[in-house]
Amino acid sequence: MPVCFLHIALDTPLDSLFDYRWEYAPEAPPRVGQLALVPFGRREVVGLIVEIRQETDVPVEKLKDALAVRSQLEPLSAEWIALAGFAADYYQRPLGEVALPGLPKNLRLESTVNLDRAIKKLAKLEDAHDAAPANVPLLNAAQHTAADAIGQAHGFAPTLLYGVTGSGKTEVYLQACAQVLARAPQGQILILVPEINLTPQLEGNIRARFPGVMLATLHSSLAEGERMYNWLAAHTGRARIVLGTRLAILASLPHLKLIVIDEEHDPSYKQQEGLRYSARDLAVWRARQLDIPIVLGSATPSLETWHHAQSGRYRKLELRERAVKDAVLPRVRLLDMEKDRPKDGLTSGLVAALKARMERGEQSLLFLNRRGYAPVISCDACGWVSECTRCTSFMVLHRPEHRLRCHHCSLELRIPRACPTCGNVDLQPLGRGTQRVEEGLQLMFPEARILRIDADSTRRKGSAQAAFDTVHRGEVDILVGTQMVAKGHDFKRLTLVGILNPDTALFSQDYRASERLFAQLMQVAGRAGRAGGNHSEVLIQTRYVQHPLYSAVMKHDYDRFAASLLTERRQAALPPFMYQALLRAEARELALALEFLQQARDCVEHDGITLNDPIPMTMTRVHNVERAQLLVESNSRPALQAFLKTWMAALRALKSRVKWSLEVDPVDI
């Protein structure tokens, strides 16, 4: 029997690939892109074959045999391996740590029983019936131009679809998709959305529009079996449309012909733990590699994307008006909290506006990006506040659940009956979260049907969808919610949006805070007035009525605001005019973390690269771990990448006991 050596990527932090010996039947040679079961330490694990070699440097006594090669599965394509390889390189991780977690868990189990069953089920699947597609709306001129430009594009054509909220971007995607599906008989399309909660709305639209086309969804709340099935549907090419959240960017799509990134500015495209990748950036790379078009859609593009569009690297298509007849953008007004003092968090101006909606049978949305009842409780007598014992943060009061909760380490306590320091029984909630707003509204409007939607009210699987359905059916008068309700939803009956407490973000240390706040306000404002009529309003309660950010929101003037932010960024040498990476260190003692970073700073030459001083992170302690960071900057991306490569090797060689990680293109610094 012939023998070869399988060069395999394994899911381990060790930055190398591993060789295994493999004896195979001549009629079934192993192939690159197949998965193999191999012994690793005391375990048996599944790895990815990235090369097949006739020779190996591994000494005979150390060389082990592979246990099995998974031949039922079509190999992962060279393009897919290259994508994982690029992500690994760019984010400075071993290939195996990128490639293998990107596959469904079941594929990585030792047994293959499940796999056979999955695959059989797919093979038996008949193509869905050719039911009549749902009514296709007639596009307006701007939509038409955009849909054709995207649908007819060939080769790598990155396009920013810059369309105000409600301008019908979805319809443009759908009609562009229709053109691609018609043109490429096997062709596949990948559509990414920022939130799991937005998949059902779009899934419904896609299924209605393309009844004969198989659609697979990929997101983190699928059960393992489902995830495997959907992944295989994409991998085998049966699913022609794949709709998912950021993790779907690593789906295996052998016939990918178009990528759509909806709400491309959304921070949730950035993975914030483990491999800290940007799904949007990987998508652009993937499109370039495959030489296919990609659309980035947004009413408030990220400054990175906007910068590319302004400089001509991306094509810009604009939708300036709302698509529904008579629908106009809502009027935005500021309510001065210095003059109109809020009661229960609401100014009289906002209360009057809510009343008017109730009388007309229209819906209102109150947006407050803070869940819980109050962010902290305190004792007036001695000054005690509910700090988390494990984190640099406060325990949030959750009144309905009778709990104090830390949102960073999940510590939970019963609400103390009395102050733990002085025994005072009169503890006061400070500030307000969505639960408290809901309570206040109930007292003020006993008749109103009020619904709160936030991470707490939607813990159970399916409950978020059920809540959104209630809103769509018109069974809610006032909706109270966090950013969960701000994005993407097409609420038809909503004519008022009240924004309760946006001021804190105006003075954040994070240089991205104003970009984010602006996008968030424009997004949530965009939920109002989507069905037509001209009396929709957005009311912002603020103490800073003169602030330029609010003036820009009032004028719906993204262009000018983005231009001013870009000027600031250029002057301050910040992204997108600067490239950054952040080294983080964690230890039981802050001094150890800082010491490691100092060592890291001194251990290599770094011409042309700025290594800033190590500093404690803003939230220094989380779950009893002290955290510090070191910011690395360069005005050249290739120079930064080259430096990181040598630096990582040097850092690994330090063999420090301090836990550290690197983030490339960090967003929270």
Ligand code: ADP
């Ligand atoms: P966006 O994603 O740009 O915020 P949507 O795609 O949700 O906007 O579209 C807003 C609304 O406009 C939806 O109700 C959609 O059905 C409707 N719509 C889109 N295009 C048209 C059109 N050409 N004619 C009529 N209605 C349209």
Ligand code: ZN
């Ligand atoms: Zn006290």
Ligand code: ZN
């Ligand atoms: Zn905590």
